[in-house]
Amino acid sequence: MISSRWTLIFSTVFSTLTLLILIVSLPLFFNRMLKSNSLMLSQLSVCQTDSHSLFKELSRLNHVRISRQSSFGACCSCQHGLAGVVGPPGADGEEGEI
Numbered sequence: 001m002i003s004s005r006w007t008l009i010f011s012t013v014f015s016t017l018t019l020l021i022l023i024v025s026l027p028l029f030f031n032r033m034l035k036s037n038s039l040m041l042s043q044l045s046v047c048q049t050d051s052h053s054l055f056k057e058l059s060r061l062n063h064v065r066i067s068r069q070s071s072f073g074a075c076c077s078c079q080h081g082l083a084g085v086v087g088p089p090g091a092d093g094e095e096g097e098i
Helices: 004-070
Strands: none
Touching: none
């Protein structure tokens, strides 16, 4: 049977070791979480910057497309003018086979 003295010694050693492990591991864990949080925030900032620049580029391209569509009839590079006078009717075509 284990005497009460050995029980006291064992519990004291166990408590001391547990406290030392906690004193060492808690700051390590906190430091790891801090680095992880910092990395996540920096990646979030990069993502926001990229999405903002992408949105600006898409908005600019959409504006250019709309302005080209609206000015298509007014000024075209292929120099199409207004429709001319209707010409005389053409000759009839050949009869088809049934």
